[in-house]
Amino acid sequence: xxxxxxxxxxxxxxxxxxxxxxxxxxxxxxxxxxxxxxxxxxxxxxxxxxxxxxxxxxxxxxxxxxxxxxxxxxxxxxxxxxxxxxxxxxxxxxxxxxxxxxxxxxxxxxxxxxxxxxxxxxxx
Amino acid sequence: xxxxxxxxxxxxxxxxxxxxxxxxxxxxxxxxxxxxxxxxxxxxxxxxxxxxxxxxxxxxxxxxxxxxxxxxxxxxxxxxxxxxxxxxxxxxxxxxxxxxxxxxxxxxxxxxxxxxxxxxxxxxxxxxxxxxxxxxxxxxxxxxxxxxxxxxxxxxxxxxxxxxxxxxxxxxxxxxxxxxxxxxxxxxxxxxxxxxxxxxxxxxxxxxxxxxxxxxxxxxxxxxxxxxxxxxxxxxxxxxxxxxxxxxxxxxxxxxxxxxxxxxxxxxxxxxxxxxxxxxxxxxxxxxxxxxxxxxxxxxxxxxxxxxxxxxxxxxxxxxxxxxxxxxxxxxxxxxxxxxxxxxxxxxxxxxxxxxxxxxxxxxxxxxxxxxxxxxx
Numbered sequence: 001x002x003x004x005x006x007x008x009x010x011x012x013x014x015x016x017x018x019x020x021x022x023x024x025x026x027x028x029x030x031x032x033x034x035x036x037x038x039x040x041x042x043x044x045x046x047x048x049x050x051x052x053x054x055x056x057x058x059x060x061x062x063x064x065x066x067x068x069x070x071x072x073x074x075x076x077x078x079x080x081x082x083x084x085x086x087x088x089x090x091x092x093x094x095x096x097x098x099x100x101x102x103x104x105x106x107x108x109x110x111x112x113x114x115x116x117x118x119x120x121x122x123x124x
Numbered sequence: 125x126x127x128x129x130x131x132x133x134x135x136x137x138x139x140x141x142x143x144x145x146x147x148x149x150x151x152x153x154x155x156x157x158x159x160x161x162x163x164x165x166x167x168x169x170x171x172x173x174x175x176x177x178x179x180x181x182x183x184x185x186x187x188x189x190x191x192x193x194x195x196x197x198x199x200x201x202x203x204x205x206x207x208x209x210x211x212x213x214x215x216x217x218x219x220x221x222x223x224x225x226x227x228x229x230x231x232x233x234x235x236x237x238x239x240x241x242x243x244x245x246x247x248x249x250x251x252x253x254x255x256x257x258x259x260x261x262x263x264x265x266x267x268x269x270x271x272x273x274x275x276x277x278x279x280x281x282x283x284x285x286x287x288x289x290x291x292x293x294x295x296x297x298x299x300x301x302x303x304x305x306x307x308x309x310x311x312x313x314x315x316x317x318x319x320x321x322x323x324x325x326x327x328x329x330x331x332x333x334x335x336x337x338x339x340x341x342x343x344x345x346x347x348x349x350x351x352x353x354x355x356x357x358x359x360x361x362x363x364x365x366x367x368x369x370x371x372x373x374x375x376x377x378x379x380x381x382x383x384x385x386x387x388x389x390x391x392x393x394x395x396x397x398x399x400x401x402x403x404x405x406x407x408x409x410x411x412x413x414x415x416x417x418x419x420x421x422x423x424x425x426x427x428x429x430x431x432x433x434x435x436x437x438x439x440x441x442x443x444x445x446x447x448x449x450x451x452x453x454x455x456x457x458x459x460x461x462x463x464x465x466x467x468x469x470x471x472x473x474x475x476x477x478x479x480x481x482x483x484x485x486x487x488x489x490x491x492x493x494x495x496x497x498x499x500x501x
Binding site: 033034037055057058059060061062 | 158159163164165166168351354355420421422424444445447452474
C-alpha cells in the first residue's frame with residue numbers, strides 16, 4: 001500500500017511494509033515560506049506519537065515537526081539538511097524528512113486520507 | 125492585542141498589496157505585507173541586485189513649524205538638530221532620564237523653518253505625545269496621518285526614480301528635498317533601512333497607490349515585504365526598535381554614540397545625559413555586537429549567549445538567516461570583556477551550545493550614495 005495519509009500538524013506519511021516515509025505538506029511549506037535550516041532525528045531514535053522530533057526554520061521563524069506515529073527512526077534525508085529549499089520545491093517528493101519503522105503499522109489508518117486532509121484545510 | 129486581525133489599521137496601499145498577492149500580517153497595529161509571491165529570500169536578493177519597493181506607511185510622520193523648532197526638539201534628543209543644514213536629515217534618538225532609548229527617528233530640515241520627522245509605527249503615539257508636550261507655544265506640531273511612506277531601495281533605485289523625479293537623484297545620502305514625483309508633491313530623502321542606496325518617499329495618502337503602481341511598472345522594481353526589510357536591515361547591522369534598542373539600552377551600549385552631537389557633548393543637556401556621559405567616560409557594561417554562528421542553525425532573538433567558560437555573556441536581540449551570505453547571522457549584547465571582534469562565544473539554541481564568532485557590523489558593507497563616493501565614482 002502506498003496511499004498517503006496526513007496529520008493535523010501538516011505532515012504526510014506513506015507506508016511501505018512496516019516503514020513510513022514522513023514529510024511536511026504543500027500547505028505547510030507554503031505557510032512556512034523559504035526554509036533555511038532543517039534538523040532531523042538521528043536514525044535509531046525511538047519516537048512517541050506527537051513527539052517533537054525535527055525542526056524547520058524559515059527566514060522568519062523556527063517551527064517543530066512532530067512524529068506522526070510511534071516508531072523507530074531508520075533513515076533521515078541528508079539532502080534536505082544540505083539544501084532546505086528542497087522542501088519548498090518538492091515537499092511530498094525529494095523533500096521528505098525521515099523514515100520511521102512503526103510500532104503498529106495499522107495505526108496509519110487512523111490518520112486522514114487525502115480527501116479528509118483537504119476538508120481539514122478548509123476548516124483552518 | 126495590537127495585532128489582533130479585527131483591530132488592524134490598513135495603509136493606503138492595502139488594496140494594492142492584496143492585488144499583488146501579498147501575505148498580510150499584523151505589525152504594530154497595521155495589516156502589512158510580510159512577503160509577496162516570490163518570497164522573502166527572492167525579494168531580499170532582488171533588493172541587493174536591482175531595486176525593491178516597500179510600503180512603510182505604518183511609520184509615523186510629523187512636522188514641527190517655527191524658528192524655535194530645533195532648539196525645542198533638542199530638549200528631547202542628543203542629536204545636533206540646530207546644526208542640521210537645510211536639505212539634510214539626521215538619525216537621532218529620543219532618550220529617557222536614565223539614558224534609555226524611547227525611539228529612534230529621522231529628522232529632516234526643510235525650507236521655511238520646518239523639521240520633518242519619521243518615527244517607528246509602534247512608538248509614534250508615545251513619541252508624538254512626548255514631543256507635543258515639550259514644545260513651546262510658538263512651535264506648531266503637526267502629525268501627518270494623511271501621508272503614505274514608500275521606501276525605494278537598491279543599486280538601481282536611483283535609475284528608476286530618475287525617470288519620475290530627476291531632481292531627487294541629485295540628492296546625496298541623507299539629503300532631503302520637496303519635489304514633484306510623477307506630478308505628485310513628495311518629500312524625498314536619500315536614505316533607507318537596507319544598507320543600499322535608495323530613497324524614502326513621503327506622499328499624500330490618496331496619491332500613494334497611483335505612484336506605487338507607476339513605480340512598480342518599471343522592469344527593475346519588485347515589491348518587497350516586511351520579511352525582506354528585516355533580513356536586509358539585519359545584514360546592514362541596523363537596529364530594530366523594540367528588539368535591538370529599547371528603554372533599557374543606552375546609545376553607548378547600542379554603538380550609537382555617533383548620534384550624540386559634538387556640541388551636545390559639551391552641554392550634556394538632553395534627557396539621560398548624566399547616565400550616558402558616565403558610560404562614555406567609564407565604559408558601558410555591555411555592547412551591541414554582530415555574531416556569526418558556525419553551522420547553519422539560526423539563533424533567534426532571546427537566545428542566551430555564554431562565554432567559552434560557560435559564564436553568562438549576553439543575549440541575542442535579532443537573529444536569522446542572511447540570504448546574501450547564505451548563513452545565519454545575529455546581533456546582540458555582550459559583556460564588554462567578550463565584545464571584541466573575533467571572540468568565541470556559545471549560543472544556547474534548543475539546549476545545545478552553538479559556537480559563534482563575534483564580528484563587526486555591518487555584515488555587508490553599506491552602499492550609500494555618499495558625497496565622497498559619488499565624487500570619485
